[in-house]
Amino acid sequence: MSDTATIDPVLREQVVETICDLLPRVLKREVAGASESTTLMDDxxxxxxxxxxxxxxxxxxxxxxxxxxxxxxxxxxxxxxxxDYVAGNLLPEDE
Known part of the structure; x- marks a missing residue:
């Protein structure tokens, strides 16, 4: 697993926003107030x-x-x- 110290905070924030943006689409229902502390399985x-x-x-x-x-x-x-996982495990972009 990647070391969280090497994760770009700007990229991580972008990933958090993107996840929250995608949740209603993936779950096929309204998801109000999702944040980085929202538990995916439980909440x-x-x-x-x-x-x-x-x-x-x-x-x-x-x-x-x-x-x-x-x-x-x-x-x-x-x-x-x-x-955290996504920001630390993005594969290099194809040249």
Whole structure:
């Protein structure tokens, strides 16, 4: 897992905003007041299927591929933990 010290805070913030923006689309319902401390499974009832869909939507929106090799249930604890993972595991852009 990547060291959170190496994560670009601006990128992480962008990922948090993007996740919150995508939640209603992925969950197919209104999601009010989502923030980085919102728990995806507990607060929003996200399943592993919707979690995967969210990661795919994130890749699309960020126009970057996310390495999912080490992506586990723990990374879906909160919007913030998912943002940490995504910001630290974006694959280099194709030249």
């Amino acid at each position: 929003l009832g996200m399943s592993s299927t919707t979690g995967l869909e969210l990661v795919l939507e994130l890749e699309d929106r960020l126009e970057r591929e996310i390495s999912v090799e080490d992506l586990g249930r723990d990374n879906f604890e909160t919007v913030g933990t998912l943002a």
